[in-house]
Amino acid sequence: MKRIALLGSTGSIGTNTLEVVEEHPQEFSVVAMAAGTNVDLLAKQVVKFRPELVSVGSEQAAFALKERLGSQVKPEIVYGMDGLEQVARYEEANFVMTAVVGSVGVAPTLAAIEAGKTIGLANKETLVCAGPVVMKKAKEKGVQLIPVDSEHAAVFQCLQGERRQDVERVLLTASGGSFRHLSREELGHVTVEQALAHPNWSMGAKITIDSATMMNKGFEVIEAHWLFDLPYEKIECVLHYESIIHSMVEYKDRAVMAQLGTPDMKVPIQYAMSYPGRMSLPTEPLDLVKVGTLHFAAMDFDRYPLLKLAYECGNAGGTYTAVLNAANEVAVDLFLKGSIGFLDIETIVSKTCEAHQGIQDPSLEEIFAADKWARSQALVFV
Incomplete structure (x- = not known):
């Protein structure tokens, strides 16, 4: 049986993954799951699939989840990036579905690789931001990344x-x-x-x-x-x-x-x-x-x-793709909030990339630093 740790359980890929699990209960079980702030949906998922470990985005969300679960089920509840990584490397899981959105997926995917898990990769930003680091580590650990994007x-x-x-x-x-x-x-x-x-x-x-x-x-x-x-x-x-x-x-x-x-x-x-x-x-x-x-x-x-x-x-190459992704995340968020127009997304992303001085063969720390810089720089062009 595949014992699944699911990162991003309340999103589109996550909910579809749970439907597949529900369709084949003899083949799959969910032993750990992580979500962000959608505590209402997460609580329903926890009650139905009974994972042993659950992570949420914040300490406040963790308290809210405990309240909603009451005495129905009592998984271990963790939160934040540390919690996300705990789910990714959970010992009882032998398959990790990475379905979170954005560069937040890099660290838990690396954690899963370090733990030797087979990975269903639905978080494209992991390779966009840190492709050389991630693929090198996967090769070292003999870990298979199975793509989930339809293409x-x-x-x-x-x-x-x-x-x-x-x-x-x-x-x-x-x-x-x-x-x-x-x-x-x-x-x-x-x-x-x-x-x-x-x-x-x-x-x-x-x-x-x-x-x-x-x-x-x-x-x-x-x-x-x-x-x-x-x-x-x-x-x-x-x-x-x-x-x-x-x-x-x-x-x-x-x-x-x-x-x-x-x-x-x-x-x-x-x-x-x-x-x-x-x-x-x-x-x-x-x-x-x-x-x-x-x-x-x-x-x-x-x-x-x-x-x-x-x-x-x-x-x-280098840090340019991490900057591309970070600037785009900022611009899309601004558009969804109604703060900028649709074509402004292109302008903000392009200008941020033009302003960047790339680092070739970057370390993970340098990639994260470039990501942080791009998020701040993108706001300059709003």
């Missing part, structure tokens, strides 16, 4: 049984997000509510905004670079409006392997949890006759400048 899960599956040296290029598909048919001029007037209305996927607020700016795809390019040990010139993006083909791998002989399926995150989540096997999943099967036609379009860097910036930061 990387697709590439991972398309690479099974193939030689890495035979890969010509990887094609990551992108829906184009909420505003894929709007002009640059029209983007200047969009609202938060409009931005959160993704046409295909049900995701958290931050990731949905990143999808609309194409920053999410930029992060996926950087993540693919580290996950699959590929140079950036071999990682391409293509617009695919239906989100049926989740990504493709082209080989030297021009054969192209594609992974297809309905846009349901439980598919890559369950695959990561059950790998190397597969299990039944009660979701709607793909009906290509019903779909009829699949549409593709070239990626336009002028339309999506943050995607271009992600390639530039990735090629620059």
Whole structure:
């Protein structure tokens, strides 16, 4: 049985993970979980899944959780970053699902690697911020990172049984997000509510905004670079409006392997949890006759400048990708709060990266310092 430590249990990936656990109680159990401040939902999850260890974002949230649980169940409750890392390395767990959002995922993922856990990686910022450190440590510890993002899960599956040296290029598909048919001029007037209305996927607020700016795809390019040990010139993006083909791998002989399926995150989540096997999943099967036609379009860097910036930061290396992520987190948060316009996200992120003087081959401490600097610097450009 897979004994799971779940980081980010109340988010979109976390709740879908728990649905998979509930569907296969003979295969999976949740022994530890962590969430932020959504104590009401977390309390319900704790009562249902009975983890032995639970972490929340703050001491105040820990007290609130204890009150809500009362005498129903009495797990050990911890909080803060220390609590998150305790869940990640919990001795009874043999699989860690990292489903938190943002650079907060770096430290607990490293903690899980140090503890020798198999990791389902749904926190792309871990590799965006600290790819060289994380992958080096995973190699040292012999730890496998199984990608959960639908695009990387697709590439991972398309690479099974193939030689890495035979890969010509990887094609990551992108829906184009909420505003894929709007002009640059029209983007200047969009609202938060409009931005959160993704046409295909049900995701958290931050990731949905990143999808609309194409920053999410930029992060996926950087993540693919580290996950699959590929140079950036071999990682391409293509617009695919239906989100049926989740990504493709082209080989030297021009054969192209594609992974297809309905846009349901439980598919890559369950695959990561059950790998190397597969299990039944009660979701709607793909009906290509019903779909009829699949549409593709070239990626336009002028339309999506943050995607271009992600390639530039990735090629620059060092601390640039950590700064890219931190500035974006600040800008997206400001947009969601109504403090800036949609296009201001691009301006703030771009100017912050331009102001940065990168450090090559950084230590983890230098990466965290660059992250902290970028968060402060981004506010200068508001």
